[in-house]
Amino acid sequence: MLSCPKLSPLQSRFLASLATLALLGLIYWTIGHPPLAYAAELDFDGAGEPRGGEDHNWHRITQEALEEDGVDPEGDEGHTTPVLIARAPVVSSTGGNNIANNANIEAGNTSVWLFPVEQLQSRHADRGPGLPSYVEAVAQTNVAHGELRKRHDSEQDDTQDLDARQNARARTIYISMNTCLQPNYVGSGTQSAAPPQLTLYVATDESNENPGPQGSQGNQRAIPLDGGFAATSISVDDSWYMSVHAPSLPDNFTGVWNYELAVSIDDYFHSVSNDTDPNLFLLDSDSSAALLVTNNLTQADPSQQSFKDWMNLTAPYVVFASNVNDTRTMGLSKSFCGLNKNSQIAGAQDQSDGSATNVQMQMTTRGLGNKPKEQFYVTALNGSSTYFATLAQVGNSTSSGSGVVGGGGKVWQTTVFPTKSDGNCALLYNLDFCSEVAYAVPSTPDLVANYSRFQSLYDNFTLNYYHNFNYSLQQVPCHTTSDAQYSLARNCDDCAKAYKEWLCAVSIPRCEDFSSDAKWLQRRNMGQPFFNGTELPSSLLNQHYTPMSKAPTLEGTIAYSQTYISSVATNSSRNPMIDEVIQPGPYKEVLPCEDLCYSLVQSCPAALGFGCPFPGKGLEASYGSRHGNGNGTLTCSFLGAYVYTGGASSVGAGVMMSRAWRFGVQRGIGNVHGMGEQDFDMTWSVIILCTELAEHLVPDRPSAVGMEKNIEPFIEYNGKTTSSQNPQAVSASK
Incomplete structure (x- = not known):
């Protein structure tokens, strides 16, 4: 016979308390799980006979089962036709302030995003130093950008502290997105249009938790992306919803979009x-x-x-x-x-x-x-x-x-x-002497392969000419009393600057394809074969050519019978080094602007003998006009010129091109005694030679082959110097 252990009074009270607590815990757990409290009656009684009536708890069990399966238990006619109810959209929370949320989206889908209040109440981010300030030419500031940034950061810190104490107040959130990838084109022909753009939806009311194409336009904002970009801002004081919707795709596209969505309390994460x-x-x-x-x-x-x-x-x-x-x-x-x-x-x-x-x-x-x-x-x-x-x-x-x-x-x-297309024009820039040169010049592929030699050929040739000019300029009394100077408006520094600008422009010609049909271009070096060995047809080379429309052309003279192959202007380059050393073959030149020559003549002493050709007597074969064709196209060459491209940004490029023209005119002639282009009527004392060239001297080169056969105007250089290296004449036109 088993005997129960004898418990002490303390042990008895503990055991009773433990049992009571266990029973209470079971009761509370049952109450917290109602389905377990429902008793389902069996279909048959204990004798095996069917019960009458319906289980009084069955509707509760059935309702929860249907809801878990997505079926509406409130169907009509005794629930005989179950109806599927739409599931709530999946909502993704943004990653944080100034965070790029990257996601894919398929056609026809809508992705809902939530910017939670915790991120809304976060501290403003540090903007960093940013780029240096833009200083206007007139209103300039002496305060360093770094000091301004320190002040801004200090003010920003104060604002952040205030924000931390006033989290409940409304803030502006900046919402932006970029499309990173698009569906692929699978059509049979050439793609002529981009895939349709995504649409950004932003709630305008805090009650709208599902903005999108099916939502009410009264409490949301729809922003179709433009060029893969959209941005909007809104003032909010709580968690906020937005969505990205992908439209249906045409049959000739397949795939998904990939995008970045960012929300910031500071500024737009993406911008245009x-x-x-x-x-x-x-x-x-x-x-x-x-x-x-x-x-x-x-x-x-x-x-x-x-x-x-x-x-x-x-x-x-x-x-x-x-x-x-x-x-x-x-x-x-x-x-x-x-x-x-x-x-x-x-x-x-x-x-x-x-x-x-x-x-x-x-x-x-x-x-x-x-x-x-x-x-x-x-x-x-x-x-x-x-x-x-x-x-x-x-x-x-x-x-x-x-x-x-x-x-x-x-x-x-x-x-x-x-x-370009012909292959005998190559970009030349970053020169030491002619540092403003930045355009294509006559060349060959082999020469460009050794770019430093390519640069040196042009730069050194020009520098040698400048040294010779400088020797002559040193003979002019530049640093003397004002009444003894050659001009009250210009000095030797102005002369040196004008000569350098002119020299670089004429010695390093701006090259265009020979195949170009622009009417303002000057044919050059037509008799030489291209670098690939091909030549221009003789039928073109032997066509009649008149370089000076107003020059005397008596029958039987050279000027009367000139052709492209016989004229110096078309069968050679302005710079003889190009024909002899570089040998690019035929090309066309964007002629230097005529005001470069005018500025040179006006800036330098008359003793140096500079002059410019007259219109109709060589000017058109030597210099171009800034007036051009009126649409901003670059029709003459000057250092610092931009090329008008038109196309996708024709308005902007045209504006910039007009700035370039104004700058060039200002540097060339606009600042000369306050005169404009209309004032240059060729009433200057210039030396124009329209006789046969007896000499075309360059350093270490006594004469130019074939030059004596042609009548061409040129700037004569008559500066006298004791230096044996000084040239007697430098051609300014061909």
Whole structure:
């Protein structure tokens, strides 16, 4: 017989308490799980007979089962026809302030995003140093940009502390997105249109938790993407909903979209410049490369801090470029990530030498105003082609990516540019002496392969001429009393500057394809074979040519019977070194602007004997006019000129081209005694020689072969000097 152990009074009370607690716990657990409390009656009683009536708890069990299966238990006619109810949309929470949320979306779908109140109430992000300030030429500031940034940061910290104490107040959120990838074209013909654009929906009322194409337009905002970009802002004080909707796809497209969506309490994560011009301009191109440059990035003087800060940067901007026949960027012209992922050529800030990107980038002061600009040398291009190019800023230029204010990048308007076709014009820039030269010049592929030699040939030839000129200028009493100077308006420095600008322009001709049909171009070197051995047909070479429409052309004289092959103007180059050393074959020249010659004559002492040809008597074969054809096209060459490209950004390029013309005129003749172009009526005392050339002397070269056979006007150089290296005459026209 078993006997129960004898418990002490303390043990007995403990056991009773434990049992009571266990029973209470079971009761509470049962109450917390109602389905377990429902008793379902069996269909049959204990004797095996069917029960009558319906289980009084069965409707509860059935309802929960139907709801779990997505069936509406409230169907009509005794629930005989179950109805599927729509599931709530999947809502994704944004990753945080200034975070790029990347996602794919299929056609016809809508992705809902929530910007939670916790992110709304977060602290403002540090904007970073950013780019140097833009200083206007007139209203200049002496406060360094860094000091301004310190003050701004201090004020920003105070604002952040205030925000932390007043989290409940409304804030503006900046919503932006970029399309990074698009569905693929699978049609049989050439793609002529981009895939349809995505649409961004943003709730305008906190009660709208499912904005989208099916929502009410009264409490949401629909922003169709344009060029793969959309942005909007709204003031909110709580969690906020937005969505991205993908439209249905035409039959000739397949695949998904990939996009970046970002929400910021600081500023837009993605942005597009509001400027109408592209801020990117073509200096020139050849058959495999293009040289582009930004506008002036500041108007500060070299002594100002902003000027120095800009020039100390390596590559504040990048460039994206694609052939117009490449459709991968179609519909993505305003999307940084779209251009970065799909462009044929994409510059990178950490690859400024272009070794891996085919885009060499550097700061320069060459060109208009000699202010800081960024230059892009884009290579690996196809000849006879047209390209789209877009200037872009990686993040905010000093930092990029998630967590950075403006970290998604910024793009400007697209511009277009052509490449040359013949292969005997090559881009020349970064010269030591003629530092303002930045355009295509006569060349051959073999010469360009040794680029340093290519640069030296042109630069050294010009520098030798300048040295000889300088010897003569030293004979002029430049540093003397005002009444003894050769001019009260100009001095020897002005003369030296005008001569250098003229010399670089005429000795390093701007080259165009011989196949170009532009009427303002001058044929050159027609009798020489192309670098590939082919020649122009004799039927063209023997055509009659009249270089001077107003010169005497008596029957039987050379001028009367001139042809393309017999005329110096068409059968040779202005610079004899081109024909003898480079041997590019036939090409066409964009003639130097006539005001370069006028400025030279007016800036230098009359004793040096400079003169310009008259209209109809050689001027048109030697110099071009800035007036051109009236649409901004570059019809004459001057240092710092941009090429008008038209196309995708014709308005902007035209505006910039007009600035280039104004600058050139101002430098050339607009500042001469306050005179304009209409004042130059050739009433100057100039030396015009329209007789046979007896001499065409250059350093170490007593005469030019064949020159004595032609009548050509030229600038005569009569400066006298004791130096044996001084030339007696330098041709200024051919």
